[in-house]
Amino acid sequence: MISVSIDSKSIGDTKVLGRVSFEISEGETLAVVGPSGVGKTTLLRVLAGLDTEFEGQVQVPEHCAMVFQEPALLPWRSALQNLTLVNGVSDAAARAALGEVGLRDLANRFPGQLSLGQRRRLSLARAFSAAPDMLLMDEPFVSLDAPLVEEMLELTESLLASRSIATVFVSHAMEEAQRLATRIVRLTGSPAVFEDPAP
């Protein structure tokens, strides 16, 4: 369960977030949409515990995984090691996770030897193999072409459907939000607040 009650969040002299509060249960996916620069990544950073300088209270599970706009892989480690070293999972668990995203046969490749789509899938496998209670996704499909977005959406849908994770999915794209989310909220204004009544 995620319970968020932010009163305000400033960066420097600028108040980026106003009052933002919501709860997410296990198995729910909250999509946060809104224009560029409104504060979506700022909200995710607070949830992830990467930014603790805000007014309010945030209660999140201990085990969190993030999927970023860029895959953010260890370039000098194999696909398998990107899972075993980062998450501390066994070789067998890592191979099973690679299998789930269709990379079973590419376990020994370095990220630089994978296509963009394969790197994105590796990034998903890394997040899900960590067995998180909370998953934070920050525009994970940005700058991909339409077929690859579709492939990633299908993959993410199936990975989420087989687990009970509380997920926050940030996106510009309403179609992506509608595919993945159980609830959609829009951040708007400056300082940013949810446009509709808090869910």
Ligand SMILES: Nc1ncnc2c1ncn2[C@@H]1O[C@H](COP(=O)(O)OP(=O)(O)OP(=O)(O)O)[C@@H](O)[C@H]1O
């Ligand atoms: N380190 C920083 N220093 C100063 N201002 C910042 C910093 N990080 C973010 N901001 C500002 O805070 C606001 C919110 O940024 P944020 O990255 O959260 O927006 P976003 O909604 O995620 O945007 P995008 O969709 O373009 O990624 C922006 O106006 C941005 O310029």
